[in-house]
Structures are given as C-alpha cells and as structure tokens.
Amino acid sequence: xxxxxxxxxxxxxxxxxxxxxxxxxxxxxxxxxxxxxxxxxxxxxxxxxxxxxxxxxxxxxxxxxxxxxxxxxxxxxxxxxxxxxxxxxxxxxxxxxxxxxxxxxxxxxxxxxxxxxxxxxxxxxxxxxxxxxxxxxxxxxxxxxxxxxxxxxxxxxxxxxxxxxxxxxxxxxxxxxxxxxxxxxxxxxxxxxxxxxxxxxxxxxxxxxxxxxxxxxxxxxxxxxxxxxxxxxxxxxxxxxxxxxxxxxxxxxxxxxxxxxxxxxxxxxxxxxxxxxxxxxxxxxxxxxxxxxxxxxxxxxxxxxxxxxxxxxxxxxxxxxxxxxxxxxxxxxxxxxxxxxxxxxxxxxxxxxxxxxxxxxxxxxxxxxxxxxxxxxxxxx
Numbered sequence: 001x002x003x004x005x006x007x008x009x010x011x012x013x014x015x016x017x018x019x020x021x022x023x024x025x026x027x028x029x030x031x032x033x034x035x036x037x038x039x040x041x042x043x044x045x046x047x048x049x050x051x052x053x054x055x056x057x058x059x060x061x062x063x064x065x066x067x068x069x070x071x072x073x074x075x076x077x078x079x080x081x082x083x084x085x086x087x088x089x090x091x092x093x094x095x096x097x098x099x100x101x102x103x104x105x106x107x108x109x110x111x112x113x114x115x116x117x118x119x120x121x122x123x124x125x126x127x128x129x130x131x132x133x134x135x136x137x138x139x140x141x142x143x144x145x146x147x148x149x150x151x152x153x154x155x156x157x158x159x160x161x162x163x164x165x166x167x168x169x170x171x172x173x174x175x176x177x178x179x180x181x182x183x184x185x186x187x188x189x190x191x192x193x194x195x196x197x198x199x200x201x202x203x204x205x206x207x208x209x210x211x212x213x214x215x216x217x218x219x220x221x222x223x224x225x226x227x228x229x230x231x232x233x234x235x236x237x238x239x240x241x242x243x244x245x246x247x248x249x250x251x252x253x254x255x256x257x258x259x260x261x262x263x264x265x266x267x268x269x270x271x272x273x274x275x276x277x278x279x280x281x282x283x284x285x286x287x288x289x290x291x292x293x294x295x296x297x298x299x300x301x302x303x304x305x306x307x308x309x310x311x312x313x314x315x316x317x318x319x320x321x322x323x324x325x326x327x328x329x330x331x332x333x334x335x336x337x338x339x340x341x342x343x344x345x346x347x348x349x350x351x352x353x354x355x356x357x358x359x360x361x362x363x364x365x366x367x368x369x370x371x372x373x374x375x376x377x378x379x380x381x
Contacts, residue, residue: 035276
C-alpha cells in the first residue's frame with residue numbers, strides 16, 4: 001500500500017514552511033485581542049514544547065513585532081501578513097462560535113529558493129495566506145522523506161475587494177498533481193468537501209478534524225474515528241494547526257497512527273481554551289512526554305515484528321492511552337487563580353464579556369495594526 005511505504009523511521013529533524021502572521025480577533029466589532037498567528041507558529045509551538053527539532057521557513061515584514069524561537073526571513077518591502085478574524089456573538093452551549101476570516105495584508109510567497117539546501121526526515125506545509133506555491137511544495141517533496149500538508153495551504157483563495165477567505169476544490173487548486181507524493185493530508189470538517197476524500201485516500205492518509213467530535217483517519221483500506229478531549233472553546237484559531245503538530249510529534253516519537261492522532265486531539269483541545277498562541281504549562285508538557293514514552297515502550301514488543309499495516313490499526317491499550325493523556329491534562333492544569341490575564345490593557349467591552357486576554361505571545365501594540373476600518377460582517381464563511 002502506497003501510504004505505508006511513505007512512513008519512514010522518522011528522525012528528529014523537520015522542516016516547517018508557512019508565514020508567521022498577525023491576527024486581530026474581533027467580536028461584535030470590538031477588538032478583543034492581537035496575537036501572533038499563522039499555522040507555522042502554532043505547529044512549531046507544539047514541536048518545541050515536546051522537544052522535536054525543526055527548521056522553520058517563514059516570511060515577515062519590517063513591522064513584525066514578536067519574539068520567536070525560529071527567526072523568519074525579513075522582507076523590508078512588504079508588511080507582515082495580517083488577518084482579521086470576526087466572531088459572531090452567538091455560540092452554542094459549549095462556547096463554539098462561527099468565524100469569518102479576512103486577509104488584510106500579505107507579506108508574499110515562499111519561493112523554492114527560500115528553502116534550505118538540506119534533507120529532512122519530515123516536512124510540514126502549513127501556509128495560511130496563499131504563501132506556499134505548487135513549486136515550493138514540490139521542492140519540499142524532493143528534500144523531505146515524508147511531507148504533511150494542511151489543506152488550507154492549498155485551497156484558500158481571497159476576495160479581491162476585502163480579502164475574505166474562500167475555498168476552492170483541490171482539483172482546481174494547482175496542487176492536485178502532487179497528491180500522490182504527499183504522505184498525510186489534514187483538513188477540517190468544513191474543508192473536507194473541497195478535498196474529495198474518497199479520491200485522496202487512495203494516495204495518502206487523510207485526517208479530518210471535527211472539533212468536539214475528535215478526528216477521523218482515512219486511508220486506502222479503511223477509516224477510524226479517534227476520540228476527542230472535551231474542553232471549553234474560547235478561541236478556535238490554531239486548533240487544527242496544534243492538532244497537526246501533536247500528530248506529527250507522536251509519529252516522530254514512534255507512536256502508531258491512531259495513538260499519534262490522540263496526541264493531536266490533545267493539543268488541539270488545549271489550544272481552543274486560550275486566545276491566540278497557547279502557552280503550554282511545563283508540568284503538562286512533561287506529563288505528556290512521560291505518557292508518550294511509556295506508550296512507546298508498551299508498543300515496542302508487539303510492533304517490532306509487525307509490518308506497516310499494523311500502524312493503522314488501533315493498538316492494544318489505545319483507550320488507556322487516551323485516559324492517561326486526559327488525566328495528564330486535568331492534573332497538570334494550573335488552578336484557575338494562577339491563570340494570569342492582562343485585563344488592564346483589554347478593551348472595556350472585552351472585560352464586560354469576560355473574554356480573557358492571553359499574555360504569552362499576544363501583544364497590544366502602541367501602534368496597532370488594525371488601523372483599517374473594521375466592517376460589520378453579515379453572515380459567516
């Protein structure tokens with residue numbers, strides 16, 4: 001089976017490609033937060049947290065205002081990519097809400113020549129603003145042993161008048177011919193209809209995330225539902241990116257695909273509970289590392305003589321692994337009174353609505369970047 005042939009004994013060096021962004025979060029026409037964004041920031045945040053070594057290729061403008069572990073390529077003639085994320089005031093009983101996303105500024109594309117002259121054990125194409133070109137993805141496929149792709153990097157298009165994000169079918173995107181070379185393709189439930197999952201699963205493993213329902217794995221010979229980790233949603237931004245980072249981290253550390261997907265679900269659930277780029281507590285990360293190592297050791301004896309087919313079968317103890325990760329999340333979480341939200345710099349409406357302002361990578365700038373008029377949004381994307 002082609003997908004199994006693409007699963008290497010992955011090392012610890014990866015390549016993450018996608019631009020850093022500046023995200024402005026807007027609820028009922030009130031700016032409730034400004035934060036470092038871009039899938040690359042969420043993915044690298046997870047990989048760094050669990051000590052997976054990676055190089056990151058990202059472009060920003062001279063206005064980039066964040067301190068990051070992986071320095072980007074500065075483009076003095078372009079601004080940093082900027083998104084406005086509009087949230088409606090309605091939500092379901094669990095805090096979920098609809099979002100309309102607009103690309104306000106665009107730093108520019110990542111060219112094949114921007115990638116390192118090296119080889120990598122794995123690559124991750126995680127663009128959000130159209131910055132990954134077909135030829136750039138093709139170059140990644142040449143220099144990486146296996147490539148993970150977030151479908152949003154391939155199928156997003158942007159309204160010429162206001163930058164509203166729309167989606168096109170994968171077959172019309174200019175990337176479809178590369179599908180047979182992709183190892184893993186991740187999409188949200190909303191993006192899945194644009195993928196043609198039945199066609200894509202013939203060539204690679206497809207992961208469909210579905211919020212509180214967890215995720216579903218599809219491959220040529222089967223499919224599997226992976227359990228979620230319940231959480232209260234505050235900001236859905238970056239949940240899928242953190243999921244993908246956790247999933248890749250699990251595979252790199254030797255987990256079977258279903259167990260790696262559980263790890264992805266865990267990081268996705270922790271991300272939606274914070275505004276912007278999440279800050280993972282050190283106690284939690286250590287507990288997660290310990291549980292992953294324990295799970296890996298448990299699986300060695302039953303997997304060392306197996307073929308690759310078993311990697312897509314729920315291994316014995318899968319549910320226990322889910323329980324151990326859930327317990328790590330609960331017991332390692334800081335008490336509520338220890339959570340520090342910077343309410344002094346929050347807009348009054350945000351305080352009234354009880355919306356926490358994350359202070360990790362978030363910055364309320366002296367010269368804010370949301371100078372453009374913020375328009376009311378009718379309907380949702």
